[in-house]
Amino acid sequence: MSDLLERLRGRGWRLTAQRRVVAEVLDGDHVHYTADEVHALASDRLPEISRATVYNTLGELVSLGEVIEVSTDGRAKRYDPNAHHDHQHLVCSQCGTIRDVHLQGDPLSALPEPERYGFQVSEVTVTYRGICPHCSAPS
Amino acid sequence: MSDLLERLRGRGWRLTAQRRVVAEVLDGDHVHYTADEVHALASDRLPEISRATVYNTLGELVSLGEVIEVSTDGRAKRYDPNAHHDHQHLVCSQCGTIRDVHLQGDPLSALPEPERYGFQVSEVTVTYRGICPHCSAPS
DNA sequence: TCCTACATTGGACAAAGTCTAAGTCAAGAA
DNA sequence: TTCTTGACTTAGACTTTGTCCAATGTAGGA
Numbered sequence: 001m002s003d004l005l006e007r008l009r010g011r012g013w014r015l016t017a018q019r020r021v022v023a024e025v026l027d028g029d030h031v032h033y034t035a036d037e038v039h040a041l042a043s044d045r046l047p048e049i050s051r052a053t054v055y056n057t058l059g060e061l062v063s064l065g066e067v068i069e070v071s072t073d074g075r076a077k078r079y080d081p082n083a084h085h086d087h088q089h090l091v092c093s094q095c096g097t098i099r100d101v102h103l104q105g106d107p108l109s110a111l112p113e114p115e116r117y118g119f120q121v122s123e124v125t126v127t128y129r130g131i132c133p134h135c136s137a138p139s
Numbered sequence: 140m141s142d143l144l145e146r147l148r149g150r151g152w153r154l155t156a157q158r159r160v161v162a163e164v165l166d167g168d169h170v171h172y173t174a175d176e177v178h179a180l181a182s183d184r185l186p187e188i189s190r191a192t193v194y195n196t197l198g199e200l201v202s203l204g205e206v207i208e209v210s211t212d213g214r215a216k217r218y219d220p221n222a223h224h225d226h227q228h229l230v231c232s233q234c235g236t237i238r239d240v241h242l243q244g245d246p247l248s249a250l251p252e253p254e255r256y257g258f259q260v261s262e263v264t265v266t267y268r269g270i271c272p273h274c275s276a277p278s
Numbered sequence: 279t280c281c282t283a284c285a286t287t288g289g290a291c292a293a294a295g296t297c298t299a300a301g302t303c304a305a306g307a308a
Numbered sequence: 309t310t311c312t313t314g315a316c317t318t319a320g321a322c323t324t325t326g327t328c329c330a331a332t333g334t335a336g337g338a
Contacts, residue, residue, distance in 0.1 A: 014304055014315060035294080050318045055295065071213035076294060090250070090258055099256055103249040110242040110249075111229070111267055117238055118272035119229055126265050128250055133257035153284060153335055174325080189287045194326065215325060279338100286333070295324080302317070308310085 004066060011064065021046045022057040026067060026081040032098045034076040072098060072127055088125065092132035101128065143205060150203065160185045161196040165206060165220040171237045173215040211237060211266055227264065231271035240267065 004023055009015055025033070025041045033041070039054040058079050061067040068080040072091045078098065087100045088107075107124045143162055148154055164172070164180045172180070178193040197218050200206040207219040211230045217237070226239045227246075246263045 016304070016316065018317070048318085050320095052296080052319080053317055056316085069213070071210060074208070074210035074213075074216050077213045090254075090256065090260070092258065093261075099258075101250060101254045101256075103254075104251055105249055107246065107249060107265060108267075110244055110246060110265070111240060112243055115229075115240045115242075116269075117229065117240075119231065119238075119267075119269040120275055121229065121267050121269035123232075123268040124265060125268075126246060126249070126263060128247075128258075128260050129262040129264075130255075130258040130260035136259055155285065155335070157286070187287085191288080191327080192286055195285080281336105281338085282334100284333105284335085287331085288329105290328085292327075293325085295322105297322075298318105298320095300318085302315105303313100304315085305313100307312080 008064065008066070013060075017046055018042075018049050018053045019057050021049060022054060023061075026061070026079060029082055030100060031082075032070060032078040032080050034078055036076065038079065070098070072096075088127065090128040090130070092135055093129050094131055094135040097132050097134075147203065147205070152199075156185055157181075157188050157192045158196050160188060161193060162200075165200070165218060168221055169239060170221075171209060171217040171219050173217055175215065177218065209237070211235075227266065229267040229269070231274055232268050233270055233274040236271050236273075 005015060005020060008019075008023075013019070021042045022038060024045070025038050035051075035055055035058055038058065039049070039051055042049050042054060058067065058069075062069050062079070066081070066083055068083045070078045070080050070089060072078065072089060073096065080100075082100055085100075087102050090099045090101045091097070103126065107126050108121065111121065111124075144154060144159065147158075147162075152158070160181045161177060163184070164177050174190075174194055174197055177197065178188070178190055181188050181193060197206065201208050201218070205220070205222055207222045209217045209219050209228060211217065211228060212235065219239075221239055224239075224241075226241050229238045229240045230236070242265065246265050247260065250260065250263075
């Protein structure tokens with residue numbers, strides 16, 4: 001994670017306590033927090049951090065390509081720090097759990113030329129939905 | 140569209156002016172309105188229709204499987220009446236235009252068994268993003 | 279035509295996110 | 309080290325999107 005901070009500083013990012021804390025919260029794989037969750041976790045370490053700063057910082061990390069914004073349910077967006085490994089998401093329709101998954105083949109190739117309608121297609125996101133083992137287990 | 144109304148009546152739907160108007164607004168292919176847009180268009184024909192009714196009706200149409208809910212941008216959900224033809228979406232990153240597209244092959248098969256983590260996967264949505272011809276044209 | 283269960287309404291409420299003006303501070307300059 | 313300044317942060321108002329509820333209206337069967 002300190003690589004991340006170094007990389008950002010190299011791009012002219014001013015390194016503040018708030019930004020550091022947000023980056024630390026997002027450290028780790030398979031993390032998919034909402035902005036509110038990031039704010040709550042960041043507040044544990046830096047109680048005076050404001051919501052606006054969390055939103056600002058997340059937005060910056062997204063536009064710098066260090067974090068991916070995921071909206072799986074039409075509710076709060078989630079932030080995925082696993083931005084340097086191409087992957088998609090598998091979501092439990094019941095509890096909302098999210099897993100990163102890796103596909104066979106390139107989903108871009110499933111869209112034939114005549115179905116592109118002259119668009120310059122550059123990105124594809126695939127979301128699988130189903131019931132996770134925990135939710136389908138007899139209770 | 141009157142097939143739709145007949146079908147719904149067959150399922151015990153009470154046919155009111157409000158519901159008819161909402162269904163009429165959603166008539167047509169390649170329509171992807173937000174709830175607010177549906178409300179505005181419905182109000183043109185039936186000025187006293189309330190937002191709550193539009194939300195209720197859209198929700199019912201979705202749970203009856205007659206309309207699909209699409210959230211392409213993490214902002215307002217859009218409602219797609221093209222529910223009986225399997226398709227995915229192509230979105231312009233600049234202007235937000237949405238097109239229905241048809242894929243080659245089944246995207247479910249791109250997710251190998253070991254990548255399913257015990258989920259019972261039942262659904263997949265694929266969203267392509269790019270620049271539409273109108274936005275990429277020299278202005 | 280009358281009944282009544284279901285539908286609609288308007289407004290309050292809630293969740294998620296954006297904006298702004300005023301104050302603070304990281305990091306380069308001296 | 310201290311100073312300076314423009315970038316960063318803050319609190320809270322505001323916006324957008326959507327949900328809920330109690331009161332009122334009405335579709336369609338008897």
